Amino acid sequence: NPRVIIDTDPGLDDAVAILFALGSGRFDVLGLTTVAGNIGLDRTTANALGLLAVAGRGDIPVLMGAERPLRRWGIDVVAIHGSDGLGGITLPPPLVTPQTGAVEWMARQLRDNPAGTIDILALGPLTNIARLVADHPDAAKRLGRLIIMGGTVDEPGNVGPRSEFNFASDPEATAIVLQGGLTPTIVPLDVTRRVRADMDYVNALRGTMHGDVTAQVLEAYLQDGKQSRPLHDPCVMLLALAPDLFDIETRMLSVDLSDGADAGALQPNPNGSPVACALRVDVPGALALLKTGFV
Ligand code: BDR
Ligand code: CA
DSSP states (O other), X not given: OXXXXXXXXXXXXXXXXXXXXXXXXXXXXXXXXXXXXXXXXXXXXXXXXXXXXXXXXXTSOEEEOOSSOSSSOOOOOHHHHOTTSSTTOOOOOOSSOOEEOHHHHHHHHHXXXXXXXXXXXXXXXXXXXXXXXXXXXXXXXXXXXEEEEOOOSSSOOSSSSSOOHHHHHOHHHHHHHHTSSSOOEEEOHHHHTTSEEEHHHHHXXXXXXXXXXXXXXXXXXXXXXXXXXXXXXXXXXXXXXXXXXXXXXXXEEEEOOSSSTTTTOEEEOTTSEEEEEEEEEOHHHHHHHXXXXXX
16 A cells, blocks of 8 residues: 555545545555645644544544645635535544644654655645755655646646646745656646546445545535536545556646736746646546545
């Protein structure tokens, strides 16, 4: 099993990704580090704790990270994820007390374990990861894979014409991480928009504890009357387990650091940094693999 740290801002699709990671038994989750994004840090942390409680995992720590982006104010998406970040669903009480110092904790894990053996799966704005890269470069170099949900490469954005929520939330952090020499893999909207849950898919997940909660989460996500919703963050988990489901191409990219509508957007740039980008996905294969986490 991959040994992973999940950096997250739950968030409805984050919740599905986390429940999949815990329910599938195919990840060794060392900890959840939280970041402000879909909602404030207090809520993303409370939601992370509730999700671990669903899975009965009092052995997995929750570490609180950044309360706001490096230099900006964040973007309000209460309309999508609800005022509690999880569409109002009720989760069991926490099994553990959250700790502060997510970035230092990540650095310690990386130093205390053999180099290359810990992956980070980043599901939110990259504030915590940028601090790791900037403040603990020796530890960051010991990372295994860094797989990030964020950005869009060849397709329109979901915040600005070319910008995606996670990268737009903290453009400076995105630039630090993509240009930090770590060879990350990004899972952009180009693929995550194609992997969608509709009500039939949701109903097929029911029947286990994880599956029932995941179905509730996705029902909340579908409440806006849309036929189907994109499973952005779960695609990171799927790529970690089955990279062959994706076509991955390296592009030379930089990050728009302006104050305009496309702040945080990826720009093709021969002088930028090489970034491995998942650009196509086997959709039926991805949806089938995701379902296996809830049986
Ligand atoms: C990303 O933004 C968040 O709202 C989702 O959780 C996902 O990580 C998609 O743009
Ligand atoms: Ca997220």
